[in-house]
Amino acid sequence: MEKNATGSVIKAFGNLLHVEFQGNIKQGEVSYVKVNDKQFSSEVIEISDNIAKIQVFEDTSGIKLNTPVEFSKHLLDAELGPGLLTSIFDGLQNPLEKIAEKAGYFLSRGLYIPSLDREKLWDFKPLVKVGDIVKRADFLGSVKESHFDHKIMVPLKYFNTFEITWVAKSGAYNIETTIAKAKNENGVEIEFSMLQKWPVKTPLFEGKRTSLSEILSTGMRVLDIPFPVLKGGTFCTPGPFGAGKTVLQHHLAKYSDVDIVIVAACGERAGEVVEILREFPRLIDNRTNEPLINRTVIICNTSSMPVAAREASVYMAVTIAEYYRQMGLNILVLADSTSRWAQAMREMSGRLEEIPGEEAFPAYLSSRIAAFYERAGSVILKNNKIGSLTIGGAVSPAGGNFEEPVTQATLNVVGSFWGLSRERSDARRYPAIDPLISWTKYLDIAASEMNKFSDRWKEKIKKANEITKYGNEILKRMEVVGEEGISIADMTVYLKAELYDICFLQQNSFDPIDQYCPIKRTIEIFDLIYKIFEKDFKFDNHDEIRSYFLNLQNDLKNLNYLAYDSFEYKELLKKIIEKLNI
Ligand code: ADP
Ligand code: MG
Secondary structure: OOOOOEEEEEEEEOOEEEEEEEOOOOOOEEEEEEEOOEEEEEEEEEEEOOEEEEEEOOOOOOOOOOOEEEEEEEEOEEEEOOOOOOOEEOOOOOEHHHHHHHHOOOOOOOOOOOOOOOOOOEEEEEOOOOOOEEOOOOEEEEEEEOOEEEEEEOOOOOOOOEEEEEEOOOEEEOOOOOOEEEEEOOOOEEEEOOOEEEEOOOOOOOOEEEOOOOEOOOOOHHHHOOOOOEOOOEEEEEOOOOOOHHHHHHHHHHHOOOOEEEEEEEOOOHHHHHHHHHHHHHOEOOOOOOEHHHHEEEEEEOOOOOHHHHHHHHHHHHHHHHHHHOOOOEEEEEEEOHHHHHHHHHHHHHHOOOOEOHHHOEOOHHHHHHHHHHOOEEEEOOOOOEEEEEEEEEEOOHHHOOOOHHHHHHHOOOOEEOOEOHHHHHOOOOOOEOOOOOEEOOHHHHHHHHOOOOOOHHHHHHHHHHHHHHHHHHHHHHHHHOHHHOOHHHHHHHHHHHHHHHHHHOOOOOOOOOOOOOHHHHHHHHHHHHHHHHOOOOOOOHHHHHHHHHHHHHHHHHHHOOOOOOHHHHHHHHHHHHHHOO
8 A cells, every 4th residue: 555645844834834744635635733642633735736725723833844744645534433423522623511621612733533433232132134235324233322213324435335243242342343244345354343534525425315305493583484495405594693593593594494503603703602501501402402502513613723723613513514414313413603714714815825806705715605605415325224414504604794695605505594684683582584685595395384283374475574564665655754744554464464474474582382382383473473474454543553453463462372272272272263353
């Protein structure tokens, strides 16, 4: 086998080193910079002749002229196997909690602990027998991880077919133990363990991509009805600072109809990430009443961490998600916020002295953002099960200005755009997702599914959006001419829009009942409000109609706080319908 390439440092600009090397290396290859008895990981980001530019993942003090560098031949990759769930990693998959136990939060230089526990034993059950023919991604066995059957697969790096020659009996093994042996067509024997590695920057799956068809219900009315997302789809939540992006992401993590959630937290400040580390493990999963962390992996970075580690974090998150999707599960990746990730790209590009594009972001910003969201999708596996990977990113444009490059590049590629507005969060109309600026491309598919539960779905949503828009125009006019200056007909439209906003679009994230609205309940309420939209109200004066709607609004709001289908809920619903005479 060819020897690994080696080199030595000839120049340093912060974390970017110029290295003169001998041998063969490739773009993206991991390299190690050796200082005394420690070694620092780095990644090759540019090669010209025998000079490589490498980006060190850690603080570079101690690195001097002629410091030796060794190249590893492998790309930046993720360790995959049982034990990922409940973990908190940094962008390079260093296990932050385990490091914290040893050395306090945030990486101490040159300290390496394997991503996955090597000692822990997992109850392995074989799914193959001697003589079986297998190929990449076929299931060799399974272990119980949280509530899931974590499938042990033939690593995806293999493209041959294998014949199983030996398989371990059911029993407890650690992730490095050989659990099966197989020979390829040439009779060469290889061994499989429960651990495999996937490169993080290339999408990986086995199976066929399939078109999206199923709604991903989120338990949030404003999303599930007018702006739904599909399993395997993409969405983004841009909004100014403090508008509620993080609260929204927590909600999605808790209530989205998926099996596993991977959170890529790229925080503004170290404090924000520590907050996530502290708060996230406290969230309770409403499906199981167990900590949500049992079906979550968190990838965590702060601006104080080296730029290359921050840049890698979203890829790490998607790779872990692709791995679980390959088992036929539904996965949600939440990146908060992708603006920090884009800033990491900008910093790296600046150090490489690349020609900058808009607002000094690299010219490839939009293609990188597109490539990230393109890793979402549904895959149909050999056993006909469908695994899905949905990706949602928060975007935090400075001053809430959606014209900036990261927001623009994102809205070009995502399927649903959930824009949070300062206007709504200032008015405490939460969630601050603004129905006037949000949109989705999934409405046709979602509507055809929703028609099973309620007729003319698309038409109804169009009508609701129109009333929202028209109601807002009337409000603007009313602010100028006063209530008496508009007709009773217009006043009615405005009050219908306001009712829809207050009783349907708004939802209290901190109320134990209202925070989660199951899809059946959401449809029921929406259908009721739609009947109110269609009803021709007859009133003589503004006061009369205002007080009528205020009353109705209170009833409907109260309904949101009652447990679904409880006696009280049914009684109040009956009363509302009687009063409306519909
Ligand atoms: P961002 O991440 O956009 O900067 P946060 O998600 O941290 O903003 O939200 C800021 C604050 O706004 C929260 O601490 C909370 O008080 C309030 N808030 C946000 N969303 C909601 C909501 N759905 N219901 C009630 N309050 C909310
Ligand atoms: Mg936030």
